[in-house]
Structure formats: structure tokens, C-alpha cells
Amino acid sequence: MRFYRQLQPFxxxxxxxxxxxxxxxxxxAEAEKQFLCELQRLAALPHLTVESWGQVKRVVAVANPLIMEDVVHWRIVALERLLTQSAVSVGKIDTIISQAMAHFIHWRHQIALSPQTKATLDSLAERYPLAVITNGNVDPKKIGLTQFSLCLRGGEHGRAKPHFDLFAQTAAHFNVRSDQILHVGDNLQADVQGAVQAGCQAVWLNLNSDSLLAHQQSRNLPHVELTNLKQLLLLA
Structure with missing residues (x-):
């Protein structure tokens, strides 16, 4: 555990x-693999590759960079473009998109949580309201995480991290000042920079024991650096 800023009550x-x-x-990686196989089957595109699918996503992102902040919408728009370019019948496109997305979401939630993670969150939830601020598309309840009273997702609920939007919404939801929020994340830009610039306090969860100096693109120091989630209990 390392402290870089003075931690205030939260x-x-x-x-x-x-x-x-x-x-x-x-x-x-597994979700993308299963998604691609299902898409090949549904749309009769046996020669579709990871590279060609990635190229379609990049073209969509270049045309509208902000779409990358909503990973679900980005995937749907890219799917529609791919199917249209592949001369798939217009009457089948919506059905294929719906089925392919459902397949992807299923595999996206095949997540094995460690008992220690669950126990730590259970303990923290007895003392604090807990929230999720994510740029991804995982629903915490679908993977057995029921400790959160608020879940905000980039794109669906506002601008993605490191934009201040979701942090500000969290403060408003709980009727607290931004500095009364302690945000925990692994990414020095999205999580630490986003939280600090929004006026929140930030914990960098450095699970890989990375050097802070190796992340020169990050503009803000965290308040605290932890090397495992359980150390949060020492702060609470």
C-alpha cells in the first residue's frame, strides 16, 4: 500500500x-471468439475473420469517434455495417444482430469471481453504499455481484471515463460531494485521472505491480495504490 495524496474521509x-x-x-477473448463463430453461422459468412471484423469496427469508429464510449452501440452499428456490406438480406439483419448480440452478452458474462473479491465487497457493503462506474458492458447482477446500489455505464448513462459525467452523476445520486467518493480502478487514465479530475478520491488497484513511472500518459497521481482488493478493508 502506498499513499500519494492525503486521504480524506469518504x-x-x-x-x-x-x-x-x-x-x-x-x-x-473467449466472448469475441464465440461471437465470431455465431456470426459466421447466422449470416452465412464462413470466411469472416477477427481481422475483417476489427476493420469494420475501426471504420465505424473513425467516422464517429464518440461511438467508442458506448461499446454496445458501437458493436451494433458495426454489425449493421458488416451485414449490409455482405449483402445479407435486409429482412434478416435485425434478427441476426439481436441473436449475435445475445450470444456475445452470454459469453461476456461467463466470469469467475474469486471468493476473496465477493467477501471483500460484502464486508465493504456493510459499511458503505457501493457503486459501479464502468466503461464496459457487464451487468454486475448477472455475475453474482449484488452489493451495488448504483451501476452507471459509459455511453448508456453518460460520457465514458475519464470524462467527469458518471462521477458527477454518482455524487448527485447519493447526495454527496465529489470528494466524498472513493473510486477504485485498475486504469490510471480512465479511473484515476477521471476520478481526480472529477473531484473524487482515487485508489489505483495495481494488481500487476506495475511501476507508476511506466504510465507516463497518466496526468494524475492516485490517492492510494493497492496491490490487492482486500487492502481496501484497511482504509474503510
Whole structure:
């Protein structure tokens, strides 16, 4: 545990999800694999590859960079573009999109939470209201996380982190000042920079024991650096 700023009393704890409360890399890799296989089947596109799908997403993002802040909408728009370009019957496009998205969301939620993570959140929830502020598309309740009384997702509820929007909404929801929110996340830009610039306090969950100096793109120091989630109990 390392302190970079003086930690003030806080009333709310908010959390990032992906790569903070679980390892997201293997989950998203498998979800993308299963999504692509299902899309190949539904749309009769056996030669569709990861590269060609990625290229379609990039074209959509170049045309509208803000769309990347809503990962669900971005995927849907890219799907519609891909199917249209592939001369899929117009009457089938909506059905294919709906089925492909449902398949992806199913695999996106195949997340194994550690008992320690659940126990830590249970303990914190006895003392503080807990919230989720995420740029991803995971529904906490679908993976067994019922400790949160608020869940805000970038794109659906406002501008994605590091924009201040979701942090400000969290403060308004709980009727507290921004500095009474302690935000916990793994990303020095989205989570730490976003929280600090919004006036909140920030915990950098450094699960990989990275050097802070290796993240020169980050403009703000966290208040505290932790190397495992359970250390939060020492702050609460």
C-alpha cells in the first residue's frame, strides 16, 4: 500500500469492473471468439475473420469517434455495417444482430469471481453504499455481484471515463460531494485521472505491480495504490 495524496474521509465507494474485480482479458477473448463463430453461422459468412471484423469496427469508429464510449452501440452499428456490406438480406439483419448480440452478452458474462473479491465487497457493503462506474458492458447482477446500489455505464448513462459525467452523476445520486467518493480502478487514465479530475478520491488497484513511472500518459497521481482488493478493508 502506498499513499500519494492525503486521504480524506469518504462516504461512498465506487468501482470499475473489468480488470479491477476480475481478470477481463480471457473473458473478452473467449466472448469475441464465440461471437465470431455465431456470426459466421447466422449470416452465412464462413470466411469472416477477427481481422475483417476489427476493420469494420475501426471504420465505424473513425467516422464517429464518440461511438467508442458506448461499446454496445458501437458493436451494433458495426454489425449493421458488416451485414449490409455482405449483402445479407435486409429482412434478416435485425434478427441476426439481436441473436449475435445475445450470444456475445452470454459469453461476456461467463466470469469467475474469486471468493476473496465477493467477501471483500460484502464486508465493504456493510459499511458503505457501493457503486459501479464502468466503461464496459457487464451487468454486475448477472455475475453474482449484488452489493451495488448504483451501476452507471459509459455511453448508456453518460460520457465514458475519464470524462467527469458518471462521477458527477454518482455524487448527485447519493447526495454527496465529489470528494466524498472513493473510486477504485485498475486504469490510471480512465479511473484515476477521471476520478481526480472529477473531484473524487482515487485508489489505483495495481494488481500487476506495475511501476507508476511506466504510465507516463497518466496526468494524475492516485490517492492510494493497492496491490490487492482486500487492502481496501484497511482504509474503510
Amino acid at each position: 462516504n461512498i465507494i465506487s468501482f470499475d469492473l473489468d480488470d479491477t474485480l476480475y481478470d477481463n482479458r480471457s473473458v473478452i
